[in-house]
Amino acid sequence: xxxxxxxxxxxxxxxxxxxxxxxxxxxxxxxxxxxxxxxxxxxxxxxxxxxxxxxxxxxxxxxxxxxxxxxxxxxxxxxxxxxxxxxxxxxxxxxxxxxxxxxxxxxxxxxxxxxxxxxxxxxxxxxxxxxxxxxxxxxxxxxxxxxxxxxxxxxxxxxxxxxxxxxxxxxxxxxxxxxxxxxxxxxxxxxxxxxxxxxxxxxxxxxxxxxxxxxxxxxxxxxxxxxxxxxxxxxxxxxxxxxxxxxxxxxxxxxxxxxxxxxxxxxxxxxxxxxxxxxxxxxxxxxxxxxxxxxxxxx
Numbered sequence: 296x297x298x299x300x301x302x303x304x305x306x307x308x309x310x311x312x313x314x315x316x317x318x319x320x321x322x323x324x325x326x327x328x329x330x331x332x333x334x335x336x337x338x339x340x341x342x343x344x345x346x347x348x349x350x351x352x353x354x355x356x357x358x359x360x361x362x363x364x365x366x367x368x369x370x371x372x373x374x375x376x377x378x379x380x381x382x383x384x385x386x387x388x389x390x391x392x393x394x395x396x397x398x399x400x401x402x403x404x405x406x407x408x409x410x411x412x413x414x415x416x417x418x419x420x421x422x423x424x425x426x427x428x429x430x431x432x433x434x435x436x437x438x439x440x441x442x443x444x445x446x447x448x449x450x451x452x453x454x455x456x457x458x459x460x461x462x463x464x465x466x467x468x469x470x471x472x473x474x475x476x477x478x479x480x481x482x483x484x485x486x487x488x489x490x491x492x493x494x495x496x497x498x499x500x501x502x503x504x505x506x507x508x509x510x511x512x513x514x515x516x517x518x519x520x521x522x523x524x525x526x527x528x529x530x531x532x533x534x535x536x537x538x539x540x541x542x543x544x545x546x547x548x549x550x551x552x553x554x555x556x557x558x559x560x561x562x563x564x565x566x567x568x569x570x571x572x573x574x575x576x577x578x579x580x581x582x583x584x585x586x587x588x589x590x591x592x593x594x
Contacts, residue, residue: 303328305376311335313342315382332357342525392434399434408493411439418496420521429467442485445471456523506531508556512545512573542579556592
């Protein structure tokens with residue numbers, strides 16, 4: 296059964312990152328009835344986006360994050376049917392997610408209930424996963440915890456860096472949200488979660504981004520992939536200066552008598568560093584790296 300297009304669903308959208316902006320713009324272009332947006336003026340997210348700019352451009356009412364009572368009263372006034380929460384770094388209170396007539400739905404780019412929690416795109420790449428999932432679910436008072444509405448697999452190809460996976464997930468999410476909003480059955484046919492299969496990914500910290508040359512070359516490459524743009528980038532220090540690594544190649548170097556961190560090739564064309572297993576060729580580093588000829592190791 297399809298929703299009556301003469302009485303369009305009144306949607307309020309919560310979001311604060313580039314992913315949110317892209318999906319919001321998509322919904323607006325597809326003429327879905329966005330009657331309000333909740334966003335933030337600032338955030339610690341590296342891909343942060345204040346969605347008020349999109350709202351002003353399209354004459355959509357919006358509110359910057361404030362206390363829940365003010366948000367609750369505003370949502371009551373605009374008579375919301377559905378909340379879509381996508382890229383929102385906070386649990387929405389039960390008082391708010393229970394307001395809509397239809398539901399409040401969230402989004403998480405993993406195979407829920409597996410891999411709940413922080414930095415899902417980063418961890419998926421850092422851990423070397425071969426695929427992830429694009430998942431829409433009903434909001435509850437717990438993190439990434441509601442029954443699943445739609446869950447589609449997304450391949451993580453070997454050449455993918457964070458931006459590539461980001462784009463693949465956006466493409467998949469657009470397809471899913473369109474199906475969900477045009478077919479009421481998605482809200483009725485819910486997949487219950489199996490808590491025995493759940494786990495939570497922690498928030499990454501500053502040290503997680505530092506390259507340790509004792510790691511295998513494959514693990515270093517995955518770290519670089521996961522923290523590549525739009526994220527803060529993996530890094531190492533040389534001569535008391537921080538260098539951000541944006542792209543690398545794995546080189547097969549099985550010599551067991553060469554220590555991790557040793558510079559085994561240093562020219563204008565190539566810089567190759569021995570790792571715990573194999574070696575890494577530094578392809579794109581910012582600022583430009585110039586290793587002194589007398590130096591044999593990186594920290």
